[in-house]
Amino acid sequence: MVSxxxxxxxxxxVTRKIPAGDNRERWCCEGCNTVHYQNPLxxxxxxxxRDDKVLxxxxxxxxxxxxxxxxxxxxxxxxxxxxxxxxxTQEEACAEVRIGYPFASVDIVxxxxxxxxxxxxxxxxFAAGEESLEVALFREDxxxxxxxxxxxxxxxxxxxxxxxxxxxxxxxHSVRRHRE
Amino acid sequence: MVSxxxxxxxxxxVTRKIPAGDNRERWCCEGCNTVHYQNPLxxxxxxxxRDDKVLxxxxxxxxxxxxxxxxxxxxxxxxxxxxxxxxxTQEEACAEVRIGYPFASVDIVxxxxxxxxxxxxxxxxFAAGEESLEVALFREDxxxxxxxxxxxxxxxxxxxxxxxxxxxxxxxHSVRRHRE
Numbered sequence: 001m002v003s004x005x006x007x008x009x010x011x012x013x014v015t016r017k018i019p020a021g022d023n024r025e026r027w028c029c030e031g032c033n034t035v036h037y038q039n040p041l042x043x044x045x046x047x048x049x050r051d052d053k054v055l056x057x058x059x060x061x062x063x064x065x066x067x068x069x070x071x072x073x074x075x076x077x078x079x080x081x082x083x084x085x086x087x088x089t090q091e092e093a094c095a096e097v098r099i100g101y102p103f104a105s106v107d108i109v110x111x112x113x114x115x116x117x118x119x120x121x122x123x124x125x126f127a128a129g130e131e132s133l134e135v136a137l138f139r140e141d142x143x144x145x146x147x148x149x150x151x152x153x154x155x156x157x158x159x160x161x162x163x164x165x166x167x168x169x170x171x172x173h174s175v176r177r178h179r180e
Numbered sequence: 181m182v183s184x185x186x187x188x189x190x191x192x193x194v195t196r197k198i199p200a201g202d203n204r205e206r207w208c209c210e211g212c213n214t215v216h217y218q219n220p221l222x223x224x225x226x227x228x229x230r231d232d233k234v235l236x237x238x239x240x241x242x243x244x245x246x247x248x249x250x251x252x253x254x255x256x257x258x259x260x261x262x263x264x265x266x267x268x269t270q271e272e273a274c275a276e277v278r279i280g281y282p283f284a285s286v287d288i289v290x291x292x293x294x295x296x297x298x299x300x301x302x303x304x305x306f307a308a309g310e311e312s313l314e315v316a317l318f319r320e321d322x323x324x325x326x327x328x329x330x331x332x333x334x335x336x337x338x339x340x341x342x343x344x345x346x347x348x349x350x351x352x353h354s355v356r357r358h359r360e
Contacts, residue, residue, distance in 0.1 A: 001257055006191035008184045008207075008216070013191075021310070023271075024256070027188075036188070039221050040255050042294060075220050076204070077181055080287035080354045081294060091203075102285065102350045107260035114222060114261060130201070167349040170282045174260045 001038055001112075009034050040112045044084040045072025045153070046120035047160050048097045053137035054160070055122055057092045059149055060133045067149035070117065070156060071095075085118045093135045095126035101167055104159045106152035107174040117156040151175050181218055181292075189214050220292045224264040225252025225333070226300035227340050228277045233317035234340070235302055237272045239329055240313045247329035250336060251275075252295065265298045273315045275306035281347055284339045286332035287354040297336040331355050 004027040007014050012031030019026055019035045027036040047070050048055040056068045071089040075081060082099040089097045100119030107114055128135045138144070140161055148154045152175065159171040184207040187194050192211030199206055199215045207216040227250050228235040236248045251269040255261060262279040269277045280299030287294055308315045318324070320341055328334045332355065339351040 004188045006186055006188055008186055008188045008194075011186035011191050011193075014188075037254070038257060040257060041219050042222060074217070075294075077218060077220060077292045078289060080289060081285070082287075082352065102352065105261070105282065107262075109258060109260060112257045114255075169347040170350040172260075172262065172282065 004036055007031060007034055008036065038112075040114055042075040042081065042084075043072055043113055043115040043152075044075045044081045044088065044118070045070045045115065045156070046085040046089055046097060046099060046118040047156065048089055048093070048095060048120045048122040048126075050122040050137060053139050054143075054157075055089075055093055055095060055126060055135060055137055056143075057128070057132040058134045058136075059131065060128075061131050064149035066133065067147050068144050069149040070153045072115065072117070072153065081116055082118060085116075085120070089120070090129075092129045092132050093126045094129050095135070096123045097121060098123060102170055103163060103167065104156040104171045104173070106155055107172075108152060109174055109176050115150075115152040115156075117153075117160075119160070184216060184218075187211060187214060188216065218292075220287075220294055222255040222261065222264075223252055223293055223295040223332075224255045224261045224268065224298070225250045225295065225336070226265040226269055226277060226279060226298040227336065228269055228273070228275060228300045228302040228306075230302040230317060233319050234323075234337075235269075235273055235275060235306060235315060235317055236323075237308070237312040238314045238316075239311065240308075241311050244329035246313065247327050248324050249329040250297065250333045252297070252333065261296055262298060265296075265300070269300070270309075272309045272312050273306045274309050275315070276303045277301060278303060282350055283343060283347065284336040284351045284353070286335055287352075288332060289354055289356050295330075295332040295336075297333075297340075299340070 007029035073088040075084040097120040187209035253268040255264040277300040
């Protein structure tokens with residue numbers, strides 16, 4: 001829950017209370033009767049594959065600067081989850097991908113996030129985007145398991161290799177206290 | 181994109197602009213430098229099954245009052261997607277379920293929503309919750325296909341029956357202009 005002081009619609013101070021017909025506390029405006037809901041956010045990513053290698057990015061920004069991650073980021077309005085995963089790969093790794101299917105989902109409960117990961121084929125070149133220090137291809141035995149930025153990405157990579165290219169459904173995992 | 185007039189943190193009027201280092205317009209506060217991001221929301225639901233029947237709810241509220249739906253609603257902070265689907269079923273159908281696996285996901289692009297559906301086993305009794313006019317079990321040949329409230333739920337039910345209890349991965353669909 002992010003703290004809120006003023007109503008974004010009318011500028012009046014908000015109060016924390018349970019609205020009529022609801023069963024949990026929300027930020028409520030008694031000026032214009034707006035209820036300001038706060039809900040989990042979606043992070044979308046993918047594992048870009050070429051031959052027997054996958055593309056990882058070393059983060060240039062906090063949290064977890066210097067650690068490796070699959071390309072991933074917050075889904076934006078106006079796009080599908082798959083489009084978001086492709087866009088993030090373009091931004092972080094300057095790489096075009098053909099998105100496959102979603103194979104892993106991690107509920108990061110305390111952060112209010114759900115991370116969804118897709119398979120993908122890497123098409124063409126790649127390079128470090130603004131949020132990456134470097135971008136590189138790794139064979140399975142080269143994956144820097146001890147330097148992976150987030151537990152969600154680690155879970156995704158683990159399941160990715162367990163699946164061996166077969167769609168075994170969406171692997172679901174949850175994290176109650178997250179690393180960053 | 182929901183219109184925003186005032187900064188929820190400091191109460192100053194916000195402006196629509198591209199923040200430094202970003203590539204799209206956001207609501208920005210020049211008083212306290214907060215960027216107010218707006219991102220898609222997650223709706224979670226399930227198809228509660230008992231023997232050869234599934235549980236549907238007839239909506240008592242808008243949008244699509246009077247139409248049938250699988251139990252579903254906005255995911256809340258502090259829960260996993262599966263927990264959210266179970267909670268919504270409790271609220272709308274007064275029913276306890278054992279959640280299975282996610283089998284369908286629909287990007288409702290213009291509404292800024294992602295709807296995720298799980299398989300589930302119905303445990304015990306059920307009854308109409310506050311948001312339902314009635315709740316009932318349907319055999320496959322009894323499903324009111326012409327009176328299903330939302331295209332996402334219709335897609336989920338269709339895939340549910342195509343799968344016949346087998347986990348064929350997460351079926352992904354997107355809707356660009358939605359019914360409600």
